[in-house]
Amino acid sequence: xxxxxQSPRYKVAKRxxxxxxxxxxxxxxxxxxxxxxxxxxxxxxxxxxxNEAQLDKSGLPSDRFFAERPEGSVSTLKIQRTQQEDSAVxxxxxxxxxxxTQYFGPGTRLTVL
Amino acid sequence: xxxxEQNSGPLSVPEGAIASLNCTYSxxxxxxxxxxxxxxxxxxxxIMFIYSNGDKEDGRFTAQLNKASQYVSLLIRxxxxxxxxxxxxxxxxxxxxxxxxxxFGKGTKLSVIP
Numbered sequence: 754x755x756x757x758x759q760s761p762r763y764k765v766a767k768r769x770x771x772x773x774x775x776x777x778x779x780x781x782x783x784x785x786x787x788x789x790x791x792x793x794x795x796x797x798x799x800x801x802x803x804n805e806a807q808l809d810k811s812g813l814p815s816d817r818f819f820a821e822r823p824e825g826s827v828s829t830l831k832i833q834r835t836q837q838e839d840s841a842v843x844x845x846x847x848x849x850x851x852x853x854t855q856y857f858g859p860g861t862r863l864t865v866l
Numbered sequence: 867x868x869x870x871e872q873n874s875g876p877l878s879v880p881e882g883a884i885a886s887l888n889c890t891y892s893x894x895x896x897x898x899x900x901x902x903x904x905x906x907x908x909x910x911x912x913i914m915f916i917y918s919n920g921d922k923e924d925g926r927f928t929a930q931l932n933k934a935s936q937y938v939s940l941l942i943r944x945x946x947x948x949x950x951x952x953x954x955x956x957x958x959x960x961x962x963x964x965x966x967x968x969x970f971g972k973g974t975k976l977s978v979i980p
Contacts, residue, residue: 809967855912857902
C-alpha cells in the first residue's frame with residue numbers, strides 16, 4: 754500500500770508568515786508523529802497523536818507551533834509567524850499502534866527567508 | 867535529558883568490508899532500539915530494531931545490544947557502495963508513560979569506497 758505522504762515537499766516563507774504542513778499517514782495507522790530535522794542533525798520529536806488525540810506535545814519548541822488531527826487521519830502542523838530558526842525538514846511518521854515501528858514520510862523542507 | 871550519541875564520521879570502508887556503527891544512550895530505562903538509514907535528501911528508512919540483549923541478524927545487517935553498557939551497534943557485512951548513507955540510531959525510552967517518541971542520534975555518515 755501507499756506510504757506516508759507529505760505536502761508540500763518544499764516551502765519557502767518570508768519571516769513572519771504562517772505556514773501549514775500536511776501529513777497523510779499510512780491507511781489504518783492510529784499513531785502519528787511529527788519530527789523536526791535540522792541540517793546535519795537527527796530528527797527531533799515535536800508531537801504525537803493517537804487517533805485524533807494529541808497525547809504528547811512536549812517537543813513543540815514554542816507556542817507558534819500547533820498541530821492537529823481532527824478526524825484521526827490527516828494531520829496538519831502549523832507554524833505561525835515563522836522565524837529563520839524554523840528552517841528545517843519536517844518529518845511525519847506513522848505506526849499501526851504507538852509502540853510499533855514508525856514509518857517516515859518524505860518530509861517538507863521549510864526555508865524561512 | 868535523554869541523549870543518544872553517535873560518532874558523526876565520516877566512516878569510510880572499502881567495498882566488501884565490514885562496517886561497524888556504534889551508538890550509546892543515557893537513559894537506562896530505554897526499551898527499544900532502532901537503526902534507520904537516511905540517504906542524502908531523503909527520509910529515514912528503518913533497517914532494524916532490537917529489544918533484547920544480544921545479536922539480531924537480518925541479511926547483511928546485524929544489530930547488537932548491550933543494555934548494561936548502554937550500547938547498541940550495527941554491523942554491515944560485505945559493504946556495498948549503495949550502503950553509503952547516514953545511519954541514525956534511535957531509542958525509545960520508557961521514562962514517561964504514554965510517550966512513544968524516538969530520540970535520535972545525530973547519525974554516522976558511512977562511505978563505502980568501490
